[in-house]
Amino acid sequence: MFSESLRDFRRLGFRHVLLQVLNxxxxxxxxxxxxxxxxxxxxxxxxxxxxxSGSMEPAFYRGDLLFLTNPxxxxxxxxDITIYRxxxxxxxxxxxxxxxxxxxxxxxxxxxxxxxTKPTRRQPKLPAQCTDKVPRQLMLTKGDNNYADDxxxxxxxxxxxxxxxVGKVKGFLPYIGYVTIAMNDFPQLKYALLGGLxxxxxxxxx
Amino acid sequence: xxxLLSRVNNASAFMSSCMMTLLAAIAxxxxxxxxxxxxxxxxxxxxxFAAKGRRHxxxxxxxxxxxFNVTADLAPLFHWNTKQLFVSLEAEYTNMHGVQxxxxxxxxxxxxxxxxxxxxxxxxxxxxxxxxxxxxxxVSPASYALKYNLMPYVGVLQYGEIARTSDDxxxxxxxxxxxx
Numbered sequence: 039m040f041s042e043s044l045r046d047f048r049r050l051g052f053r054h055v056l057l058q059v060l061n062x063x064x065x066x067x068x069x070x071x072x073x074x075x076x077x078x079x080x081x082x083x084x085x086x087x088x089x090x091s092g093s094m095e096p097a098f099y100r101g102d103l104l105f106l107t108n109p110x111x112x113x114x115x116x117x118d119i120t121i122y123r124x125x126x127x128x129x130x131x132x133x134x135x136x137x138x139x140x141x142x143x144x145x146x147x148x149x150x151x152x153x154x155t156k157p158t159r160r161q162p163k164l165p166a167q168c169t170d171k172v173p174r175q176l177m178l179t180k181g182d183n184n185y186a187d188d189x190x191x192x193x194x195x196x197x198x199x200x201x202x203x204v205g206k207v208k209g210f211l212p213y214i215g216y217v218t219i220a221m222n223d224f225p226q227l228k229y230a231l232l233g234g235l236x237x238x239x240x241x242x243x244x
Numbered sequence: 245x246x247x248l249l250s251r252v253n254n255a256s257a258f259m260s261s262c263m264m265t266l267l268a269a270i271a272x273x274x275x276x277x278x279x280x281x282x283x284x285x286x287x288x289x290x291x292x293f294a295a296k297g298r299r300h301x302x303x304x305x306x307x308x309x310x311x312f313n314v315t316a317d318l319a320p321l322f323h324w325n326t327k328q329l330f331v332s333l334e335a336e337y338t339n340m341h342g343v344q345x346x347x348x349x350x351x352x353x354x355x356x357x358x359x360x361x362x363x364x365x366x367x368x369x370x371x372x373x374x375x376x377x378x379x380x381x382x383v384s385p386a387s388y389a390l391k392y393n394l395m396p397y398v399g400v401l402q403y404g405e406i407a408r409t410s411d412d413x414x415x416x417x418x419x420x421x422x423x424x
Contacts, residue, residue, distance in 0.1 A: 096355065097328055097395045116334055116346045117393050117403060137330075139348040142376050145341070176376070182330065182353060187371070189298075196298070209400050211267070 046241065055240060062239045082108040082205035087121055087133065088215030093181030094119070094135055101216030104135065106205030113175055114200070116141055119207040120179060124193050133204060136188055140178035142197070148174055175200055270325055271399030277323035278394070283316025283362070283407040285333065285390050292380050292418045306380045306418045308373040310335070310349055311366055314390060316406050318360040321394055329354040330393040331362070331406070337386035337415075339377055349373050385412035 076085040085106055089098045098104070106121060114120065118138045123131055176197035180187040192198060221228040288311040297305035318329055332351040338344050349369035354360060375383060388409045394402040 096353070097330070115403075116348050117330070117332060117391055119401070139332075139351075139371065141344075141346045143344040145343065148341075148343075180371075207401060209271075210396060211398055 058240050062236070080107040080205065081110055082106045084133075084204060087135070087204075088218050089135055090132070090219070091135075093183050094137070095183045097182060098135065098210070099212075101213055101219050103211040103213075103215040104207045105209035105211070107208045108203070108205035110172070113143060113172070114138055114141060114177060114203070114206065120177075120198075121204040121207070122179065122198055122202045123204060124191070124195060124198070124202050134179075134181075134188070134191060135207070136179040136181045136184075138177050139180045139187065140176075142176040144174040144176070146173050172200075177203075267398050271396070274323065274325040274396055274399055274402075277325070278402075279320040280404070281316060281318045281320050281392070281406050283314065283318075283390055285388055285407045285409050286313040287388050287409055287413045288312070288366075290386075290413055290415055292415055294418050294420055295374075297378065298374060303378070305374050305378045308369075308375075308380060308415060310369045310373060310388075312350070312364070312369075312388070314362050314364040314367060314407075316362040316390060318354060318362065318392065318406070319357055321392065322357040322360060325396045325399060327355075327395050327397045329360075330395065332391055332393075334389050334391060335373065335386045336389065337412075338384045339375060340382040341377060343376060345376065347371075347373055380415040380418060383415050385414040387412050 073085075077083060079085075087104050087106060089100055089102045089104060092100060104121070116138050119135060120138055121133050121135050123133050125131060176199060178187055178189070179198055188198070189196075195202075221231070291309045292306050293309065294304045295307035297303050312333060314333065316331075318331070321329055330351065330353055332348045335347050335349055336345070349371055350367060351370065352362075390406040390408070392404055392406055394404075396402075
């Protein structure tokens with residue numbers, strides 16, 4: 039079988055190989071375009087994510103696929119399931135899928151001291167001019183399967199804010215994402231799959 | 245032309261497109277199935293105590309304690325594409341600084357139609373109910389709402405409100421914890 043395909047390969051020549059490489063590149067490019075286009079429409083950096091942990095069981099299991107949106111004009115609400123990242127100050131920056139259980143919508147242009155980490159009995163002064171379009175929002179999240187809220191996961195932050203949130207879950211598709219988890223757990227599988235696909239693309243006749 | 249590989253390729257492509265169509269049909273069907281559930285929420289007078297603050301802040305912060313009665317029939321929300329319901333009781337109020345707050349004080353996951361009848365009397369809040377400016381003084385009366393989130397086997401997550409208190413419930417003056 040292999041000697042036959044090798045002979046085919048020699049017969050078809052250099053131009054054919056180039057054409058196949060071009061085809062392969064266009065497939066990858068169109069995939070990337072669809073991904074980025076979807077990201078533009080939904081306003082998130084990753085419109086589709088795979089669930090990696092069991093903290094939202096029994097709703098979402100490892101390997102389920104989630105579709106996200108992040109409309110810029112909409113505030114988050116309690117009950118929304120968000121994907122957030124709090125930055126990698128000490129540890130890996132893993133996106134977390136948890137539900138919002140508290141929202142506190144600040145008045146427009148509320149100053150930084152409005153974060154209420156300290157008590158304020160006096161009415162804080164609002165700045166004379168401000169450029170905020172959307173009010174600041176403080177949030178607290180919790181995994182449905184966890185006993186405590188996420189304060190410990192915020193790495194020193196008191197509240198979650200919009201800038202930490204990648205998007206909220208709109209749609210759900212079970213199991214499909216398990217392929218990527220399997221590929222991460224067994225890297226050999228990933229290389230075998232990629233190598234196989236590349237080889238097939240090169241030696242296929244049409 | 246008709247190699248084993250191409251046959252396998254065609255068959256699996258056809259199978260996966262059939263699967264996708266079926267899943268899409270199921271996802272769309274759940275927009276037409278299910279109807280508005282009915283329920284009632286009653287709140288007993290709320291108690292407020294001066295309590296220990298949240299992390300990073302060592303001073304006192306008021307904590308509210310809510311007793312509630314909930315009756316609801318959520319069976320209309322169960323259809324073939326209902327994986328589970330997430331039901332939550334939320335308090336909505338505006339504090340003296342004009343901050344709009346929504347706080348989930350109790351929630352429950354319902355996975356079967358047999359468990360869809362809720363009869364809760366004298367329920368207590370499951371999560372700490374604190375005010376961000378540390379005190380419930382001069383805070384507007386709160387409205388309490390029972391809401392649901394329908395999570396499907398496949399498709400779009402749906403949200404809705406089941407019931408709401410007819411009158412807003414005021415927060416009383418904070419009392420110091422009585423040693424018993």
